[in-house]
Amino acid sequence: MAATLHDVARVAGVSIKTVSNVINDYPHVRPETKERVLAAIAELGYRPNLSARNLRSGRTGMISLIIPNLRNPYFAELADDVMNAASARGLSVLIEQVGGDRESELSVLRGSRRQAVDGILYSVLALGQEDAAVLDEIPLPMVLLGERIFNSSRDHVTMRNEDGLRAATEHLLAIGCRRIIALGSHPGEVIGSAGLRLDGYLQALDAAGVPVDERLIVHADRWHRVDGAAAMRSILAAGTEFDGIVAFNDSLALGAMRIMQEAGLRIPQDVAVIGFDDLDETRYSVPTLSTIEPGRPQIAETAVDMLLARIEERASAESSPAEPREVLTDFRLVQRESTTRAAGAPGSSGL
Amino acid sequence: MAATLHDVARVAGVSIKTVSNVINDYPHVRPETKERVLAAIAELGYRPNLSARNLRSGRTGMISLIIPNLRNPYFAELADDVMNAASARGLSVLIEQVGGDRESELSVLRGSRRQAVDGILYSVLALGQEDAAVLDEIPLPMVLLGERIFNSSRDHVTMRNEDGLRAATEHLLAIGCRRIIALGSHPGEVIGSAGLRLDGYLQALDAAGVPVDERLIVHADRWHRVDGAAAMRSILAAGTEFDGIVAFNDSLALGAMRIMQEAGLRIPQDVAVIGFDDLDETRYSVPTLSTIEPGRPQIAETAVDMLLARIEERASAESSPAEPREVLTDFRLVQRESTTRAAGAPGSSGL
DNA sequence: CTGAAAGCGCTAACAG
DNA sequence: CTGTTAGCGCTTTCAG
Numbered sequence: 001m002a003a004t005l006h007d008v009a010r011v012a013g014v015s016i017k018t019v020s021n022v023i024n025d026y027p028h029v030r031p032e033t034k035e036r037v038l039a040a041i042a043e044l045g046y047r048p049n050l051s052a053r054n055l056r057s058g059r060t061g062m063i064s065l066i067i068p069n070l071r072n073p074y075f076a077e078l079a080d081d082v083m084n085a086a087s088a089r090g091l092s093v094l095i096e097q098v099g100g101d102r103e104s105e106l107s108v109l110r111g112s113r114r115q116a117v118d119g120i121l122y123s124v125l126a127l128g129q130e131d132a133a134v135l136d137e138i139p140l141p142m143v144l145l146g147e148r149i150f151n152s153s154r155d156h157v158t159m160r161n162e163d164g165l166r167a168a169t170e171h172l173l174a175i176g177c178r179r180i181i182a183l184g185s186h187p188g189e190v191i192g193s194a195g196l197r198l199d200g201y202l203q204a205l206d207a208a209g210v211p212v213d214e215r216l217i218v219h220a221d222r223w224h225r226v227d228g229a230a231a232m233r234s235i236l237a238a239g240t241e242f243d244g245i246v247a248f249n250d251s252l253a254l255g256a257m258r259i260m261q262e263a264g265l266r267i268p269q270d271v272a273v274i275g276f277d278d279l280d281e282t283r284y285s286v287p288t289l290s291t292i293e294p295g296r297p298q299i300a301e302t303a304v305d306m307l308l309a310r311i312e313e314r315a316s317a318e319s320s321p322a323e324p325r326e327v328l329t330d331f332r333l334v335q336r337e338s339t340t341r342a343a344g345a346p347g348s349s350g351l
Numbered sequence: 352m353a354a355t356l357h358d359v360a361r362v363a364g365v366s367i368k369t370v371s372n373v374i375n376d377y378p379h380v381r382p383e384t385k386e387r388v389l390a391a392i393a394e395l396g397y398r399p400n401l402s403a404r405n406l407r408s409g410r411t412g413m414i415s416l417i418i419p420n421l422r423n424p425y426f427a428e429l430a431d432d433v434m435n436a437a438s439a440r441g442l443s444v445l446i447e448q449v450g451g452d453r454e455s456e457l458s459v460l461r462g463s464r465r466q467a468v469d470g471i472l473y474s475v476l477a478l479g480q481e482d483a484a485v486l487d488e489i490p491l492p493m494v495l496l497g498e499r500i501f502n503s504s505r506d507h508v509t510m511r512n513e514d515g516l517r518a519a520t521e522h523l524l525a526i527g528c529r530r531i532i533a534l535g536s537h538p539g540e541v542i543g544s545a546g547l548r549l550d551g552y553l554q555a556l557d558a559a560g561v562p563v564d565e566r567l568i569v570h571a572d573r574w575h576r577v578d579g580a581a582a583m584r585s586i587l588a589a590g591t592e593f594d595g596i597v598a599f600n601d602s603l604a605l606g607a608m609r610i611m612q613e614a615g616l617r618i619p620q621d622v623a624v625i626g627f628d629d630l631d632e633t634r635y636s637v638p639t640l641s642t643i644e645p646g647r648p649q650i651a652e653t654a655v656d657m658l659l660a661r662i663e664e665r666a667s668a669e670s671s672p673a674e675p676r677e678v679l680t681d682f683r684l685v686q687r688e689s690t691t692r693a694a695g696a697p698g699s700s701g702l
Numbered sequence: 703c704t705g706a707a708a709g710c711g712c713t714a715a716c717a718g
Numbered sequence: 719c720t721g722t723t724a725g726c727g728c729t730t731t732c733a734g
Binding site for chain 4: 355356357367368371375399400402403404405406407408
């Protein structure tokens with residue numbers, strides 16, 4: 001059986017309160033007493049029982065991160081960023097994957113593990129604006145990530161989708177592209193990454209006086225590599241002409257590049273390509289992929305900080321809760337080979 | 352304040368024991384009583400307090416998975432497999448990333464979160480055979496993954512490294528390669544993935560009567576894409592001739608392919624390439640990458656089952672613990688474009 | 703089939 | 719500066 005406070009107290013010849021004080025770094029303990037306690041702790045290999053502490057304090061030191069799937073590199077990298085931010089603040093992260101359908105997302109949100117965490121970072125995927133009210137029912141601090149829900153009662157951290165995609169499109173225009181495919185639209189969507197990003201594309205074309213060709217706006221329901229590949233196959237089959245692609249995420253871009261290369265199209269000479277997300281692998285693809293770096297580490301840090309603030313606000317329970325905050329992170333265009341047409345470029349491999 | 356057992360009991364007009372019985376699906380509860388209790392639970396939105404349950408029962412329903420890094424796709428896919436296996440068995444997974452150095456691995460193993468989980472799945476990376484004894488000190492059920500430690504007192508699940516790499520090498524020999532690079536060796540290592548895989552390579556050459564050329568055994572300390580790329584650059588710089596590559600993992604293979612393509616080498620015509628791990632992305636690279644599928648889902652399921660068995664064994668605490676078990680999973684060679692030289696092949700894109 | 707009551711190990715008033 | 723004590727919410731004997 002593991003040692004308890006009482007065991008330590010007995011061995012050190014003090015009361016459990018004193019041991020507790022030492023453990024929790026309370027100020028007023030005489031140095032020699034403290035030393036005796038520390039010695040007893042070491043001798044017994046004592047470790048506080050977290051369940052008991054949680055029960056008593058009402059806090060677990062864990063937050064949950066709800067994401068669709070770790071096999072999706074975007075979310076694996078996000079999870080890594082979040083775990084780093086959390087561990088720097090003394091928190092552990094319980095990752096919960098959800099199936100992508102509305103029911104599964106709701107059931108995880110309401111799920112039993114709820115009781116085991118102090119708060120939730122929720123990367124919204126299947127729920128939408130119409131579900132904003134549902135979130136109020138979850139009796140736990142929560143910070144939203146992503147572009148599906150705005151103006152709820154919860155704090156929200158998101159990237160500059162429109163601005164980012166506008167910058168990407170402007171970049172292609174600047175290197176001479178005129179028939180630019182927007183890859184990844186969700187017809188009819190206004191809010192959500194796809195709607196916002198499409199808007200950035202349209203803004204850029206508009207500002208440059210380049211007419212919009214509906215055939216260049218290519219639908220892709222899901223944004224995995226296989227979807228980018230499939231979309232590119234139909235584009236090629238349809239015989240649509242194009243000289244640039246702004247993909248709504250990196251995976252779509254990578255899938256499309258794969259098919260273009262099979263078809264003998266050269267990147268960036270025949271078609272320039274830019275993605276969105278700055279996945280690690282964009283540095284290693286052939287060619288390396290230009291992309292928008294959406295400030296993911298900043299998203300993770302900000303979100304963890306906001307969640308922690310909400311948790312502490314709730315613990316002190318003094319005034320009424322602060323107004324929900326909306327944070328937009330900074331993005332950055334990263335130019336790599338897939339949009340570098342200059343003949344005399346030094347040809348760094350990007351590795 | 353959230354509802355407690357007592358609240359439910361009061362509303363239902365029964366004692367808390369009865370409520371507890373209903374919640375835990377104990378058999379002997381009269382149907383009508385049960386219904387009253389269920390109604391009260393629904394009315395109050397009662398959810399059991401997990402901290403209290405954990406404190407009482409000594410179990411948390413969580414296991415921790417210790418891995419180096421989620422950004423490494425191998426571990427992201429492993430984590431996904433483990434989470435699926437765990438959630439099918441009613442367990443949650445706490446992922447803990449470790450830095451890769453010995454100290455950080457030890458401190459996580461001994462770390463405070465220990466108290467918050469019922470058991471540990473530990474993918475050994477920085478520790479080695481000489482640390483087998485250290486593992487005994489961790490007072491928690493544990494199952495080891497990977498190839499760094501054998502014959503400890505812990506259960507262990509691992510893949511068939513030698514056999515897999517032998518099969519990969521034999522495959523290259525079968526399609527006509529004679530100067531095959533083994534990419535990823537760790538000089539001097541005997542146990543560990545690198546040592547075992549090199550052994551498989553040597554066995555295959557030996558069996559085929561192909562002489563070993565030391566220049567074809569290429570060192571790579573770490574196994575990320577960038578390391579494969581760097582290694583390939585030095586190979587090309589050294590002017591070593593080769594017509595096949597068996598990489599010790601997929602990332603090395605993908606990095607090497609990138610550099611070969613820059614250098615104008617055609618895959619598989621000039622050089623056939625095979626990797627190890629069957630990462631998702633091997634299906635989407637250019638060309639698609641042949642590889643060894645090491646049975647990762649099976650590893651995850653087996654490991655979770657074994658851990659659960661240990662947890663239960665400890666709970667019942669009857670007889671002495673069962674002998675440590677060693678499980679080897681089945682592998683499978685997956686042939687894709689990177690080793691398919693047949694001229695008239697249909698050229699499926701593998702997507 | 704159901705109720706009463708004793709803790710799991712810890713924190714935090716409250717007293718000394 | 720340190721000790722006593724009362725629970726946190728649940729599970730689990732042990733009696734009815």
